Amino acid sequence: MSEENFILKAEEIYKSYRMGAAEVSVLRGVNLNVKKAEFVAIVGASGSGKSTLLHILGVLDKPNKGTVKFEGRDLSRTNARQLNRFRNKMVGFVFQFYHLLDELSVLENVFLPAMVSKGVIGWLMSRRRAKSRAKELLVRLGLGDRTGHKPYQLSGGERQRTALARALMNKPKLILADEPTGNLDSTTGNGILEVLEELNSAGQTIVMVTHDERVAQRAQRIITLADGKIK
Amino acid sequence: MYKLILAFRYLFKKRISYLAFLAVSLCVFIVVVVMTVMTGLVTDFKHKNHEFVGDCVVGTESLVGFAYYEDFVRILEATDFIEVVSPVIKSYALVSGHGSQSGTGLEIMGVDPVRHSRATGFGKTLYRCKDNVSKAFEPAYDPNLAGCVVGVDLKLARDTGKGYAVSCFPLTAKGTLAKAGTGLVNSKTFYYSDYSHSGLARVDGSMLYLPFEQAQLLCGMAGPDKRICRLHIKFKPNVKLDVGCDKVASLWQRFIKERSGDRRADLFKNVAVQSWKTYRRGPIAAMEKEQVMMTVMFGLVGLTVVFIVFVVFYMIISHKSKDIGILKSIGVSNADLMGLFSGFAFLIAVLGCCVGVTGGWLFLLKINDIEGWLFEHFRFQLWDRTIYAIGDIPNQVEFKVLAIIVISAIAACVIGALVPSWRAMRLEPAETLQVNQLL
Numbered sequence: 001m002s003e004e005n006f007i008l009k010a011e012e013i014y015k016s017y018r019m020g021a022a023e024v025s026v027l028r029g030v031n032l033n034v035k036k037a038e039f040v041a042i043v044g045a046s047g048s049g050k051s052t053l054l055h056i057l058g059v060l061d062k063p064n065k066g067t068v069k070f071e072g073r074d075l076s077r078t079n080a081r082q083l084n085r086f087r088n089k090m091v092g093f094v095f096q097f098y099h100l101l102d103e104l105s106v107l108e109n110v111f112l113p114a115m116v117s118k119g120v121i122g123w124l125m126s127r128r129r130a131k132s133r134a135k136e137l138l139v140r141l142g143l144g145d146r147t148g149h150k151p152y153q154l155s156g157g158e159r160q161r162t163a164l165a166r167a168l169m170n171k172p173k174l175i176l177a178d179e180p181t182g183n184l185d186s187t188t189g190n191g192i193l194e195v196l197e198e199l200n201s202a203g204q205t206i207v208m209v210t211h212d213e214r215v216a217q218r219a220q221r222i223i224t225l226a227d228g229k230i231k
Numbered sequence: 232m233y234k235l236i237l238a239f240r241y242l243f244k245k246r247i248s249y250l251a252f253l254a255v256s257l258c259v260f261i262v263v264v265v266m267t268v269m270t271g272l273v274t275d276f277k278h279k280n281h282e283f284v285g286d287c288v289v290g291t292e293s294l295v296g297f298a299y300y301e302d303f304v305r306i307l308e309a310t311d312f313i314e315v316v317s318p319v320i321k322s323y324a325l326v327s328g329h330g331s332q333s334g335t336g337l338e339i340m341g342v343d344p345v346r347h348s349r350a351t352g353f354g355k356t357l358y359r360c361k362d363n364v365s366k367a368f369e370p371a372y373d374p375n376l377a378g379c380v381v382g383v384d385l386k387l388a389r390d391t392g393k394g395y396a397v398s399c400f401p402l403t404a405k406g407t408l409a410k411a412g413t414g415l416v417n418s419k420t421f422y423y424s425d426y427s428h429s430g431l432a433r434v435d436g437s438m439l440y441l442p443f444e445q446a447q448l449l450c451g452m453a454g455p456d457k458r459i460c461r462l463h464i465k466f467k468p469n470v471k472l473d474v475g476c477d478k479v480a481s482l483w484q485r486f487i488k489e490r491s492g493d494r495r496a497d498l499f500k501n502v503a504v505q506s507w508k509t510y511r512r513g514p515i516a517a518m519e520k521e522q523v524m525m526t527v528m529f530g531l532v533g534l535t536v537v538f539i540v541f542v543v544f545y546m547i548i549s550h551k552s553k554d555i556g557i558l559k560s561i562g563v564s565n566a567d568l569m570g571l572f573s574g575f576a577f578l579i580a581v582l583g584c585c586v587g588v589t590g591g592w593l594f595l596l597k598i599n600d601i602e603g604w605l606f607e608h609f610r611f612q613l614w615d616r617t618i619y620a621i622g623d624i625p626n627q628v629e630f631k632v633l634a635i636i637v638i639s640a641i642a643a644c645v646i647g648a649l650v651p652s653w654r655a656m657r658l659e660p661a662e663t664l665q666v667n668q669l670l
Contacts, residue, residue, distance in 0.1 A: 052661070060560055061661035080564065088562025095664060099557045103240035113561040115233040123232040166561070 006069075007174060007205050008034040008057060013066035015052055026052045027063070028228035034174075034207055039200040041219035042209045048225045050209040051178050057207060058091045058176045059083050070174075088117050092167025096179035098159040100151040100166070107147040110134040110165045117170070130169075137165040141195060157188030164195060175199065177208040181215055193218045234567065238575040241547065242582070251543040251579050251644070252586075258536045259587025259640050262529045264594055266632050269522045271625020272614075276518050277508075279430040282352030284507040285317070287476050289483060290461020291501040294322050295406045298456040298495035303486050307464065310482070312475055314465040317343060317350035320446040321460040326439060327396045328388050334398065337385070339439050341446020344368060344380075350465040353440075356427040358383075368442045370424045378424030380440035384432070387423075394420035397439070401451025404458065404495050409451035417449045433514070456495045472506050480504040533643050540576060540647030548572065548651045555655050556663030565656040572655055576648030580641040587640070588633060595626040 015027040026049040034040050044050045055061035057068060059075050068075045070090065078086065092113075093099075100109045114130035115123055123130075138144055141161040151159055160180060167175055177196065181189030197218060200206050208219060216222045224231045242248045291297055304316045320341030325334030344367035348354030354364040357380065359371065368378035372392060379395065381387055387395060398418040401409035421441060429435055444453070452458040466475040487499040508515065548555070555568060563571075594601075598613075602624060605611045614624060 055661040055664075058560070060556075060664070061659065084562045084564045086562075087560060093560045099553065099560075099664060101237070101554055101557060103237065103244050108236070112233060116558070116561055116563050116567075118232070120232050120235075 005035050006033045007036045007038075007071055008032070008207070009067075009069040009072075010053075010057060011067050011069070013053065013056060013063045013068070015049070015056065015061070015063050025228055027056075030066070030225070030228070030230055032057075032223065032230060034205060036173075037200070037203045037205055038221060039196070039206045039219045040208070041216035041222045042207065042225055043211065043213060043216045043222055044225035046211060049228055050211070050225055053225065054176050054178050054207065054209045058093060058174075059086060060093075085117075088113055089170050090173050092170070092172040092175045094160070094163050094167050094175065094177040094180045096182040098151070098156075098163045098183075100159060100162055102151055104150075105147065106138065106143060106149050106151065106154065106162050107131065107134055109151065109162055110137060110169055113166060113169045134165065134169060137168055138162070141165050155188070156184050157191060160184060160188075160192050161195070164192065168199070173205060175204060175206045177206060179210055180208065181212070182210070189215070234571040234574050237571055238578050241551075241575050242578055245547060247543055247546055248575075248579060251540050251576075252583050254536050254539040254543075255580055255583025255640055255644060256586040256590065258532055259584050259636060260590045260594070261532065262636050262640075263588055263591030263628070263633065264598070265525055265529060266636060267591070267595055267628050268598070268614075268625055269525050270629060270632050271627055273518050273522050275430070275625055277515060279352075280511040280515060281507050282355070283429050283431055283434060284510055285351040285463040286466045286470075286472060287464040287479050287504065287506055288461050288510045289464065289479060289502060289504050290319075290321075290459075291498075291503070293406075293498075293501045294450070294460070295402050295404060295498060295501075296320070296450075296452055296458035296460045297498040297502050298404065298458045299490055299493065300459045300462060301457065302490075303483070304462065306482055306486060307462070307479070310478070312467055312470045312478060314467045315346060315349040316465075317346040317463040318443065318459040319347070319461050319463055320441075320443065320450055320452060322399060322446070322450045324439070324449070325398045326387065327398075328393075334396075335387075337439050338437050339397065339399070339441055339446055339449075341441045341443045341450075343443045347463065350463045352429075353427070356429045357425050358428065359425045366424075367440075368424055370422045373422070376422040377419065377442065377445060379421035379442075380425045380427050381423060382435040382438040382440075383426045383428040384436040385426075385439065389423045389426070392422070394422040395439075396420050397441070397449065399449040399451075401449065403451065404456060404498065417451065419445065419449060421445075431514070458495075458498070472508070476504060476506045533639060536640070537643045537647040540579070540644050541650060544572065544576065544648045544651035545654075547575075548655045551655075552658055552663040555658050556660040559658075559660035560664065569652045569656045572648055572652035573645055576644045576652075577641060580644035583644070584637045584640050588637065592628055595628060598626050599623045 010030060010032040013027050013030040016023050016025040030053060042050050042053060052061065056063050059068070070086065075083070075086065101112070104112065111130045111134035114133070118126060135147060138147055141164060143158060143161055143165070146154060146158060151162065154162065180196070181192050184192065193215065196206055196208065210216050300318055304318065307313050307316045322339055324337055324339045326337045327334045342353065344353065344364045348364040354361060357364065357367055360367045367380055370376050370378045381389070396418055401417050403409050427435070427438070427440060447453045447457065464479060483504050487496070490496055558568060602613050
């Protein structure tokens, strides 16, 4: 398969953490390729390094060794400004604990990534369009009547859908979801997975980390991580 | 834009932010009040000293004084930069009230009231003769009596018709007692004519003003080579103090050179030409030192605010590490994070300053009423009037002082937030977003 078909390529990723005097190796030479519009699930036992790998793929963390290429570009060779832009425009994160800002309303949380990428004048000029897009996403995810609410006024499922709307705000090429249903009951979790499937069928590339085999089954491809390596 | 929104939300949604806000407000309030009062006291004190001295003094601290002053006065008055010159006798005397044998040691100042009022603010300090200074030494009840003006705080009875016996120790031009062997003192009775309130506690509590010629006689300075202790000079308007003083000094140097061969020329060596600021540097420096000490003390208060802001921000940022991870995950740069928390600190500082300045200003507006009420009910005075000699507590807020306080408070807050903001910037998003960080 040619290089262009892969949106994401991770090569020989090593990552270890220092815990007191001991060095704990989490990833030991992980190789991973993700095609455009693919829905990949990474499964593994707790502590197998799934979340660490996802953070490295989204440049929230740096590997000790190895490279991550996004659309053929080596992310380890990009500067801080380009990395911030990458996280803002190219990737959307969905976390197990939603990670919404408590001080902002649901709508504000969703259009926050659009606001971050603009200066004051740029934002004032584009805010109407951004708010409209955020509202549109919230309506699509069934939260049209929750725009003015604060995160603590929402249920777990609603919070995760808000987090998903935020991840989609800047139309990223890649969604990285870390245990998106891990904190939800099965019905609510199922709803989130349906949304992810729907997005994927519309061409969205998704990499999802889960410890739940049944959740992983919803993806097109399952990668198992054990002892810091892909099996 | 999000930085502004988040900074506002952090401020109003976090109770701990109120602590920082209150600390800044209180600090600004205290500093505005104290600095305004202290600056007012110092300014007022300087003004009173200027009024007491005039612009420039040519004189000596020696009780012997110096001679040929009339010639130098003529030279000075012939210049185009001097308004008026007032010769003054300054010495010490024993003063006994009517019938009392015990003498009180006082300072005496012999002045020509009209000249001296033109050269200094003497006329304005008088009570009865404020508008007619020529009558300052003419007791109202008998203008033919030798009158004197007493300092307002002098503990002397001001009964009409009962004089004060003023005894001086006349000195020769060589500095020896003038009447050795024939009776040591010159005495004369003076009658209360008016009182002077210069606003300078030490002057008002120890000074007795006498007519110039009488004082000259009492001190043994009359005679063929008349002597005085100093000349008080007032410059014409628009003459700069330093320039005027330099010109006087230059004229004085020329004068003493020309008169170097005269009999009493040796007395010139103790004479100095000084601006009023230099001449009164002793009491002014003490007051300024007090102001500096106050500034240092409140600088320490400022440091406490920096520490409080530091602690508050450290706590906020520790509590907000998840938010920092979230913001970084959506592309917020380190510099923007630093900007967010510094902006938050700036906001606290600006709001704290607004409240502190407004509170301080309102308090200052009512400070004299408050002090009046405290004195009425508890006999408590914020400033001891025997030391500060002030009527009302100065409460005029100076824009310059205010600007310095506000800028310092904002700088203190931003500095206090700098280290925690730096820490926020250095946080790794992956660490802050880990599940075990949230539990």
